[in-house]
Amino acid sequence: MPPVMFTRRTLLGSVAAISVIGLPRFAFGQTPNDVLVVGHVAELQTLDPAQAVTISDFRILINIYDGLLRYKDGRLEVEPGLAESWDISPDGKTYTFALRKGVKFHDGTSFDADAVKFNFDRVLDANHPFHNTGPFPFVFTLGPIDKVEVLDPYKIALVYKEPYAPALTMLAGAIGGLAGISPAAVKKFGKDFARNGGGAGPFKFIEWVSGQRFVLEANADYFRGAPTLKGLVFRPIIDENARVSEMQSGGTDITIEVPPDNIATFTASTDYIYYQQPGPHLWYLVLNTKTKPFDDKRVRQAINYAINKGAMVTDILKDTATVASSVTPPAFDWAYDGGLKPYPYDPAKAKQLLADAGYPTGVDVTFYVTESGSGMLSPQLMGTAIQADLQAVGIRAKIETYEWNTFLGKIIPAMPADVGVAELSFMTQDPDMHPALALRTGAAVNSGGYSNPKVDALIDQGRTETDRGKRGAIYKQLQDVIYEDAPWVFVANWKQNAVSSSHVKGFQLHPSFTTRFYGTSKA
Amino acid sequence: MASLILRRLMMVIPVLFGVSVIVFLVISLIPGDPARAILGTFATPANVADVTHQLGLDKPLPVQYLIWIDNLFHGDLGRSYILHKPVLDEIMAHLFPTLLLAGAALVLASVFGIVFGIVAAVHQNGFADRLITLVVLIGISTPSFWLGMLFIFWFGVRLAWLPVGGMSDMFGGGGVVDVGRHLVLPAATLAAVAGAVLVRLTRGAMLEVLRQDYVRTARAKGLSERRVIHGHAFRNALVGIIPVIGLQAGFVLGGAVYIETVFQWPGIGRMLVSAISTRDILLVQGGVLIVASAYVLINLITDLMQAMLDPRIRVA
Numbered sequence: 001m002p003p004v005m006f007t008r009r010t011l012l013g014s015v016a017a018i019s020v021i022g023l024p025r026f027a028f029g030q031t032p033n034d035v036l037v038v039g040h041v042a043e044l045q046t047l048d049p050a051q052a053v054t055i056s057d058f059r060i061l062i063n064i065y066d067g068l069l070r071y072k073d074g075r076l077e078v079e080p081g082l083a084e085s086w087d088i089s090p091d092g093k094t095y096t097f098a099l100r101k102g103v104k105f106h107d108g109t110s111f112d113a114d115a116v117k118f119n120f121d122r123v124l125d126a127n128h129p130f131h132n133t134g135p136f137p138f139v140f141t142l143g144p145i146d147k148v149e150v151l152d153p154y155k156i157a158l159v160y161k162e163p164y165a166p167a168l169t170m171l172a173g174a175i176g177g178l179a180g181i182s183p184a185a186v187k188k189f190g191k192d193f194a195r196n197g198g199g200a201g202p203f204k205f206i207e208w209v210s211g212q213r214f215v216l217e218a219n220a221d222y223f224r225g226a227p228t229l230k231g232l233v234f235r236p237i238i239d240e241n242a243r244v245s246e247m248q249s250g251g252t253d254i255t256i257e258v259p260p261d262n263i264a265t266f267t268a269s270t271d272y273i274y275y276q277q278p279g280p281h282l283w284y285l286v287l288n289t290k291t292k293p294f295d296d297k298r299v300r301q302a303i304n305y306a307i308n309k310g311a312m313v314t315d316i317l318k319d320t321a322t323v324a325s326s327v328t329p330p331a332f333d334w335a336y337d338g339g340l341k342p343y344p345y346d347p348a349k350a351k352q353l354l355a356d357a358g359y360p361t362g363v364d365v366t367f368y369v370t371e372s373g374s375g376m377l378s379p380q381l382m383g384t385a386i387q388a389d390l391q392a393v394g395i396r397a398k399i400e401t402y403e404w405n406t407f408l409g410k411i412i413p414a415m416p417a418d419v420g421v422a423e424l425s426f427m428t429q430d431p432d433m434h435p436a437l438a439l440r441t442g443a444a445v446n447s448g449g450y451s452n453p454k455v456d457a458l459i460d461q462g463r464t465e466t467d468r469g470k471r472g473a474i475y476k477q478l479q480d481v482i483y484e485d486a487p488w489v490f491v492a493n494w495k496q497n498a499v500s501s502s503h504v505k506g507f508q509l510h511p512s513f514t515t516r517f518y519g520t521s522k523a
Numbered sequence: 524m525a526s527l528i529l530r531r532l533m534m535v536i537p538v539l540f541g542v543s544v545i546v547f548l549v550i551s552l553i554p555g556d557p558a559r560a561i562l563g564t565f566a567t568p569a570n571v572a573d574v575t576h577q578l579g580l581d582k583p584l585p586v587q588y589l590i591w592i593d594n595l596f597h598g599d600l601g602r603s604y605i606l607h608k609p610v611l612d613e614i615m616a617h618l619f620p621t622l623l624l625a626g627a628a629l630v631l632a633s634v635f636g637i638v639f640g641i642v643a644a645v646h647q648n649g650f651a652d653r654l655i656t657l658v659v660l661i662g663i664s665t666p667s668f669w670l671g672m673l674f675i676f677w678f679g680v681r682l683a684w685l686p687v688g689g690m691s692d693m694f695g696g697g698g699v700v701d702v703g704r705h706l707v708l709p710a711a712t713l714a715a716v717a718g719a720v721l722v723r724l725t726r727g728a729m730l731e732v733l734r735q736d737y738v739r740t741a742r743a744k745g746l747s748e749r750r751v752i753h754g755h756a757f758r759n760a761l762v763g764i765i766p767v768i769g770l771q772a773g774f775v776l777g778g779a780v781y782i783e784t785v786f787q788w789p790g791i792g793r794m795l796v797s798a799i800s801t802r803d804i805l806l807v808q809g810g811v812l813i814v815a816s817a818y819v820l821i822n823l824i825t826d827l828m829q830a831m832l833d834p835r836i837r838v839a
Contacts, residue, residue: 037693043797046607053563135577137562137570194607210616211789213693233693238797239784241672245687246787248680374563405555405802412559413568426564437565444567 033522034230036504038515039243039252043236044214047197047205049177050123050136055374055427055513058174059256060234062514063216065199067176068097068116069168076280076332076429076511078172082111082180082200092163092466099154103223105182106204113150118183120148120158130186133193138175141433143167163464165471166430173429174514177201202227202518211236228506228521247272247499253522254500254507256515260318260378266499275498277509280331281375282324282434283425285386285489288415290449293363300486302353303421304343306393307386309491311345316381321492326479327439328431329493331511334468335431335475340483342490350393362394365420368411373404375425377494383423397421411447422447425494427513431475435459439487450487527830531823542815543595547588550808560802561605578604578804591808600809605801610809613794618813620690621790624783625775627706628713632775633768636718640725645752647730655722662719667778671712671785678708688787709786713778717771724767728760735759762833769825773818 042056049061068083083097103111121128123136124145143164149157160167170176177199185198197205202224203216216232235252237243240259247255248265258266258274266272287294287303294300309323325342328335354362367390369383370376380401387397397420402410411422424447428434437443440459441451458478465471483490498509507520558574559566575581579590594601600610639659643652679687685708686692691701732738733756741755742748780792787793791810798806 032694035694043606045605045801048607051607053561135574137574138565140567140570141565192608209789210613211620211787211793212690235689235693235787237688237787238793239787242675242688242785242787245675245680249683249687251687251689251693403555405557405560408559408564408566409554409556412564412566424564437567444569445564 032230034228035233036229036231036254036517036520036522037233037235037252038517039237039246039255040214040234041236041243041257042238043211044208044234046194047208048133048194049175049181049199050119050139051134051194052174053137059513059515060214060216061177062174062201063203063232063517064197064201064205065177066180066201067171067173068099068179069172069176071172071510071512074277074508074510076169077334078168081172081176082116086168088466092165092464093160095158095160095167096151097156097158099156100223101154103200104221105184105198105200106219107182107184107188107198109182109184111180111200112153113156114153115181115183116156116179117148117150118186119178119181120145122186123178124148130190133186133191141170141173141175141429143170163466165463165466166432169430173512203232206231222518224518227518229517232517247501250501253504254498256496256498258497258499260316260320263318263320263497263499271502273500273502273504273507275500275507275509276320276495277497277511278322278329278331278493278495279427279511279513280329280429280431281425281427281494281513282327282329282490283321283375283377283382283423283492283494284324285491286411286415286422286424286448287487287489288417288420288448289451289487291417291420293357293359293365294420294448296357297485298353298357299359299363301343302350302357302393303390303395304486304489305346305353306350306395307389307489307491308345309342312382312385313492316378316385317492317494319495320497321377321494324490324493326483326490327435327488328475328479329428331493332431332475335472337476337479340479343486347389347393354394359394362396364396364398365390366418367397367399368407368415368419368422369399369401370404370407370423371401373407373425375427375494376404376423377425377492379423382491412445413447414449415447421489429512432459432462435478435482436463439482448487452481452485452487454481455485524830528827531826535819535823538819539816542819543592543812544588546808546811546815547591548584550804550811551584551587555802557604557802557804580804595812600812601805603798603803603806605798605803606806610805613806614791614809614813617789617791617794617810620788621776621779621783621792623702624706624709624713624788624790625772625779627710628717628775628779629768629772631710631714632717632721632771635714636721637725637764640722641729641752641757643722643726644729644733652726655726659719659722662715663723665715667712667716668781668785670715671709671782674708674712675785690789709782709788712786713775713782716778717775720771721764721767725760725764728763729756731763732756732760762829765829765832766825769821769828772821772825776814776817776821 044060045057046052049065052058052061067081069078070081072079082100084100085098087096099113105111122130123139144161146159146161151157180199182198186193189196202219202222204219206217207215214234218227218230220226237246243255244262246252267274287300289295313321313323323342325340330336370379383399387399390397415422426434436459438445439450439455441456458474462471462474465474496509496513500507503523505521505523557578558571561574562570603610603613606613639655643655646652675687678685686705690705738751738756741751779790780795783790783792784796791814795807795810
């Protein structure tokens with residue numbers, strides 16, 4: 001008998017064997033009661049909170065690293081973290097933190113003021129011996145820190161070059177987790193720290209199998225007490241349909257970010273719990289205020305009236321977003337002007353304003369649309385809907401579509417002169433950040449070239465006012481000015497979503513787009 | 524035979540060199556700025572310039588290529604800026620799953636393709652032949668990602684016989700049986716098209732051979748039909764089938780890119796998809812180079828196997 005025959009028969013046999021093994025109904029949903037499996041949108045990129053740039057990374061890292069401060073449950077308000085209390089100097093430049101005592105890092109070393117100084121110096125000082133463990137792309141969000149001073153073993157001061165009021169919200173945010181890194185771990189792993197990590201948070205890193213799983217174990221010595229869950233497993237499932245199938249087949253206990261079209265599948269069944277949470281996100285159209293026709297305020301207002309945002313939110317986004325009214329997302333409840341209503345859908349008014357501005361027969365504009373992108377929801381469908389609405393009032397938009405990174409490169413820092421409109425979205429931690437980066441005269445990502453001295457002044461005031469009540473009032477005023485001047489078309493505020501099986505208890509999404517699993521358990 | 528192997532190996536060198544140049548150029552020239560991809564919407568031009576410099580992307584292309592090639596000769600494919608680890612480590616971590624999946628799919632496709640091809644040829648125009656031809660037509664015309672989704676829906680979600688994705692269970696898994704169960708759906712999906720092609724080809728090759736004089740002679744000698752088909756006809760048909768299996772190996776490797784994404788199979792394909800979306804240039808370059816080299820290697824092996832089976836090629 002020729003050897004080929006032998007191979008064929010053997011192989012047929014093994015195929016049959018595999019089929020038989022596959023036949024008995026596999027008991028899904030048998031993940032251990034105290035370990036939660038999370039369907040995650042992407043592979044983790046780094047275990048270093050100072051290097052992380054994506055929301056999907058921060059969602060994991062927040063469970064490993066505590067910052068000096070943290071957000072309250074469900075709100076973007078700060079509360080004590082590794083710092084028990086804090087104090088701001090009258091000039092608004094020095095922030096002093098009293099640190100919690102007796103906190104141990106996962107590697108057994110102790111948390112103290114020297115550790116905090118090490119962590120800040122590592123990212124801020126280019127001459128620090130461990131600066132080469134970087135780069136640290138988002139460190140600029142911490143603000144203009146001049147130096148970090150150890151006042152006593154449990155007291156530390158951050159001294160700013162100029163008053164920087166967003167400091168607290170930034171320190172409570174995900175990048176603030178860099179304050180809670182174990183210096184011993186950084187020294188031990190060097191450049192490989194990003195693959196090993198080491199914090200003092202409720203969960204510690206155990207295993208990272210590329211493309212398959214990222215495993216965390218409960219930190220029994222966590223200073224707030226050991227978490228209920230014994231472990232957390234994040235499975236990177238990039239394809240959104242695959243995420244849905246895994247959830248349905250019991251391969252995951254919880255899935256973050258369910259595509260709008262699949263939400264009904266889960267809300268219709270009592271086997272699942274559906275979660276939804278607005279966050280500080282804004283989806284908007286940048287208008288080129290430097291050239292015709294959007295150099296005229298009336299045309300900018302006209303386009304705001306022309307678009308039926310309500311229909312877009314219901315039909316395309318299936319209510320995973322709300323209609324935006326202005327530059328500040330409602331998630332910043334302390335700074336959001338609730339009295340401000342979104343521009344209503346009013347094509348007649350839009351036509352009138354266009355005519356007043358000298359475009360009675362309409363106007364032609366070029367409209368940049370992106371294929372996809374972080375926080376961009378359904379950019380192509382939304383772009384087409386917008387184009388149709390604009391057509392109805394006489395704004396003839398010519399769509400040009402680009403891949404996300406190419407798109408960003410084309411509109412940042414400035415849109416080309418012949419482009420009138422571009423889609424964009426932002427997620428932020430503080431109401432200062434977005435206007436300061438994208439609306440202040442000459443700001444780094446001010447794509448539309450917008451310039452308004454009143455807006456600049458209010459942004460500066462908001463940055464230096466350390467009293468939060470007064471700060472909030474400034475941002476409400478800022479919103480009103482921007483609303484009226486309409487440098488953008490405010491379209492939608494995204495509500496992030498998640499779905500879990502019904503045996504998951506105590507989970508909640510957070511407006512900061514991070515997910516803390518400390519209080520979560522499985523019944 | 525030794526000189527043939529040597530000659531074929533020599534030919535591989537310029538091919539691989541060409542592959543490296545093309546891979547490097549194509550990936551360097553596609554639009555989209557890696558620094559911008561890393562930094563996202565928050566990126567200020569100064570940030571972007573910084574990161575571009577750190578990535579070495581501000582150097583002229585030929586210089587970037589020479590650095591890359593030089594490192595390559597030292598077994599260093601660079602360090603992924605996105606994943607913060609050596610590219611080679613990341614590729615190695617994903618190589619075995621891809622080989623396993625592609626290998627299983629190829630074996631499945633070959634076994635079913637050849638068996639059903641022979642059956643169809645032997646029963647030419649009969650019921651079995653018509654049925655097989657119909658199934659083959661469906662197999663060839665169904666996009667594999669769609670077939671994969673159907674499999675997931677039926678066997679994973681509805682019937683819950685098999686896991687819908689991943690390579691092993693999160694808990695207590697990881698053994699041969701566990702991986703095997705996870706392998707069934709993606710391998711079957713991937714094998715569908717290649718298997719269908721092989722059925723067609725085997726059927727054609729067998730029909731051709733069955734008409735030859737030596738088959739008639741064998742029958743005339745009074746050999747059993749079994750011996751005639753297996754011993755005489757099939758062996759000769761195989762010479763035409765082997766290179767096509769080699770070609771299919773290439774297609775299976777390419778198809779793995781989609782299938783791995785659909786089934787979350789932790790292989791090179793899925794790694795590449797995510798590396799492309801994050802503009803992880805070094806990882807994409809390394810990954811594509813490995814896949815392209817594997818393709819070249821498969822061709823080499825196919826050539827050599829053909830030579831072993833058919834003495835006429837050896838002489839040429």
